[in-house]
Amino acid sequence: MPTNTLTFDAIKQVIEPDITATNQLIFNELKSDVALINQLGFYIVNSGGKRLRPNLVLLSANALNYTGHHHHTLAAVIEFIHTATLLHDDVVDDSSLRRGKETANALFGNEASVLTGDFLYSRAFQMMNRVHSMAVMDLLADTTNLIAEGEVLQLMNCNEPDISESDYYEVIRRKTAILFAAACELGAILAGRDDLREPMHQYGLNLGMAFQVVDDLLDYISSADAMGKNVGDDLAEGKPTLPVMYAMQHGNSEQSDIIRNAIKQGDNSQLSDVLLTIQQTGALDYCRKQAERFSNQANQALEVLPDSHYKQALLQLTELALARTQ
Numbered sequence: 001m002p003t004n005t006l007t008f009d010a011i012k013q014v015i016e017p018d019i020t021a022t023n024q025l026i027f028n029e030l031k032s033d034v035a036l037i038n039q040l041g042f043y044i045v046n047s048g049g050k051r052l053r054p055n056l057v058l059l060s061a062n063a064l065n066y067t068g069h070h071h072h073t074l075a076a077v078i079e080f081i082h083t084a085t086l087l088h089d090d091v092v093d094d095s096s097l098r099r100g101k102e103t104a105n106a107l108f109g110n111e112a113s114v115l116t117g118d119f120l121y122s123r124a125f126q127m128m129n130r131v132h133s134m135a136v137m138d139l140l141a142d143t144t145n146l147i148a149e150g151e152v153l154q155l156m157n158c159n160e161p162d163i164s165e166s167d168y169y170e171v172i173r174r175k176t177a178i179l180f181a182a183a184c185e186l187g188a189i190l191a192g193r194d195d196l197r198e199p200m201h202q203y204g205l206n207l208g209m210a211f212q213v214v215d216d217l218l219d220y221i222s223s224a225d226a227m228g229k230n231v232g233d234d235l236a237e238g239k240p241t242l243p244v245m246y247a248m249q250h251g252n253s254e255q256s257d258i259i260r261n262a263i264k265q266g267d268n269s270q271l272s273d274v275l276l277t278i279q280q281t282g283a284l285d286y287c288r289k290q291a292e293r294f295s296n297q298a299n300q301a302l303e304v305l306p307d308s309h310y311k312q313a314l315l316q317l318t319e320l321a322l323a324r325t326q
Contacts, residue, residue, distance in 0.1 A: 008050055011055070011059075011316060019055065022058065022072045043107070047101050054076065056204060060186065062308075063308055064188055064191035071186070073127055074190070133190075136189055151175060154239070159238035161245075177208030177212065203298045205298075206297040213287055213294065215324075217284065220243050240263050244263065247278045247283040248260060248263075251280070295318040299315055
């Protein structure tokens with residue numbers, strides 16, 4: 001485990017030159033002859049995210065002693081893929097707030113958001129092709145396909161209160177964690193370390209799982225100002241996430257019925273009652289323990305890596321994922 005406590009900003013300093021190069025590439029590749037793409041693309045990319053996923057590419061490549069420049073390209077690719085999913089997600093969920101700002105679809109309309117997301121997906125594939133690696137193409141083609149499947153699975157599970165915990169984990173594995181896994185595995189591919197592709201994949205996958213469990217927990221324990229989105233949005237969208245699933249299973253009949261009906265109807269009008277049930281049933285501790293379990297598995301996957309500042313930063317990210325408040 002890392003010995004020094006780091007912040008996200010401190011971790012970024014470890015790869016600051018790479019981040020600068022990647023950001024410049026992102027801005028260059030966002031440019032289009034179509035004015036609306038420029039306007040909307042810059043809005044969403046500059047909306048205040050931590051750029052965690054592209055930074056995983058940079059940290060992983062450095063941790064495995066990669067000395068080229070393709071990690072900048074692939075970090076930008078990962079950011080474009082992630083941004084495209086956000087644009088599409090907000091349309092599907094009819095979201096109005098993300099990262100404390102109005103969503104792109106709220107400002108520019110659903111049509112513009114979907115089509116700009118398509119532009120970012122296609123630009124990402126143009127860029128990854130420049131790396132001239134079939135392994136990279138295979139990995140990212142499979143990853144984007146799994147993300148799409150995860151989105152559809154989540155849609156199918158909406159307003160369904162009786163999905164299993166394993167069903168929930170399968171959704172977040174495909175929808176969220178698989179992009180974390182790909183970002184880390186790209187570092188091994190670039191470094192020519194096929195023997196480390198699986199450990200890096202497992203690190204990223206488990207980090208992504210921990211990240212999403214905490215994210216789903218924050219929807220019920222954080223504030224709108226801290227999260228940058230409305231409290232209880234998941235419940236209003238009828239999403240059966242782990243906190244409400246556990247609370248529904250362990251609450252009394254009245255509490256369970258309130259949660260069940262809220263999920264079925266996509267109704268957060270009784271959010272205060274749901275929050276109380278989450279607290280009383282121990283759902284908070286249970287979710288934290290599950291996130292810790294995934295975090296520990298992520299750290300174990302890195303045991304095969306040689307020690308370095310980059311490895312320590314990767315290890316610290318698992319702790320920061322657990323300690324998130326936004």
